[in-house]
Amino acid sequence: MTGPAADPVPPPPGGVLWTLAGDIRGLLMLPAALTLQVAHPVVGAGVDEHSVFRTDPWGRGERSLRSLQLWVYGGEAAAEEGRRLRALHKTIQGTDAHGRRYHALEPAYYSWVHATGFPVYQHALRYLARPLTEAQERKLYAEWLQVGRILGIHDRDMPQTIEEFWPYYRKVLADELEATVVVRELIATDPAIPPPDRGPLVLTVLLRAAWPVLLPAFARFRRFMTIGLMPPDAREAIGLEWTDEQERRLRAFARVVRAVVPVLPERLRYLPLAREARRAARISRSDRPVR
Template sequence: MTARTEPEPLAPESILWDVAGDVRLLLSLPAATVLQVAHPAVGAGVDDHSVFRTDPWGRAERSLHSLQLWVYGGDRAVEEGRRLRRLHRNISGTDSHGRPYHALTPAHYAWVHATAYPVFLRAARYLSRPFTPEEERRLYGELLQLGRILGIADRDMPPTPEAFWRYFDTMVAGELERTAVVGELLDPGRPVPAPPGAGPLLRRVWPLLGPAVARLQVFVTAGLLPPTVRDRLGVTWTPRQERRLRGLGAVVRTVFPLLPERLRYLPLARAARSAARRTEAGSGTVRK
């Protein structure tokens, strides 16, 4: 019997190394989250077991750190994938339709991972630059590789981008719904507490700043959802909102490249990219 090999970590020349640590990810992640919890089983799991209501900042920080390890963690990525599966082992219950769910059901676990692809593509279109068809194919292959790191079997994911879009359309039309968690995440009036450790000044202005942050997040989240998903979830999106999102994207695309790298990448990504450059310099190779 052939020994089972560990999945390969993502390499510095991968597309995910460029996009998964980009701080603009903070604008697009909520749209992926909404897509995930629009699945009744996933939404029920989050509703029943997550601390997103009581510790939103802490949960977001932990999730973001985990995601960064998947891409930039090297050998630690596989262990993080195992840790996540252990964490989800006891997450089960009954969804709003009375159907039993378990977080590690392959179809449910794969859906959570699959939502990254459409959101990466839409975020790039608005906030950076659209991927070429060849880059879209490469990115999808890298997401399959990332799925292996997370313990998702290839058989549980569509094998190609073309198959993915057929799967996605089927999921949107037949599975997704406006779950209770979707309604909360898309509510611009949902109270957002000040970040832990906020100084006196931020706490003083948070009653004004917090609602503005919530409205902006919901606006960008709705805009980055695929139109078919907005229709399915009953999310209104007007031509005026589309123009505003395109305007915001133009500002982001103009200003972002002018920032130093320490402001353009999240800390773990920045450290990994710096280490990769030092390794390349020492070996005499040049990253393309």
């Protein structure tokens, strides 16, 4: 007789994702990954019909960010979060813009949502940090597969090596992606985004008062970072324009980010859940007996 299968475990302390996932620079990468996800018509339809990203964008963003952090830093809570997400997606189904019936947990679609994180990390790190070495890239991909198992993605539904990943990725770009309704909303410069409703009361009140002035600048910056940090082949597949002048501005902005973020204290450089997990890991290592 065999017992129940053990829960999948998150990547270990000291891995590539342990360093990357909680770094505040990840906040700049997330819009590109999300936009690449919803450029798939099925994923875009699911978000269009079932997500609260229009009515509660800040709450949705906060919940998504916490979920992502749990996959890497959550320890035993990581598998529970994976089960919660699968349960949440069980009822998400409908018809996309091409008349195809879909279910959110269909392996091809569910896996694509997860797969997008790897090429965005690989591309964006060249700007915001430093390019990954070949060894780091392979380790990152292996850890990304590990996170996929937490989300309930079977190995058979994801390419298992980098050599297998890139042909899969390019095929999706060539055969599936388009500028869906949700893509166009995410890169719009005149979006109807409500003001932030989280954080200290005084700050929330000030943001609400200044939001008519701040929103246009926020929308332009979001569009700039979304398109700029998206891999060029994905950008081209979706039909998003990117000029040489924009590329120069992105490189100038990235130079500032690379100079500033590494010298920040950890309490400012890492998001709260990541910061606590990293502190706990250091304490655990310091408590080990000397051999």
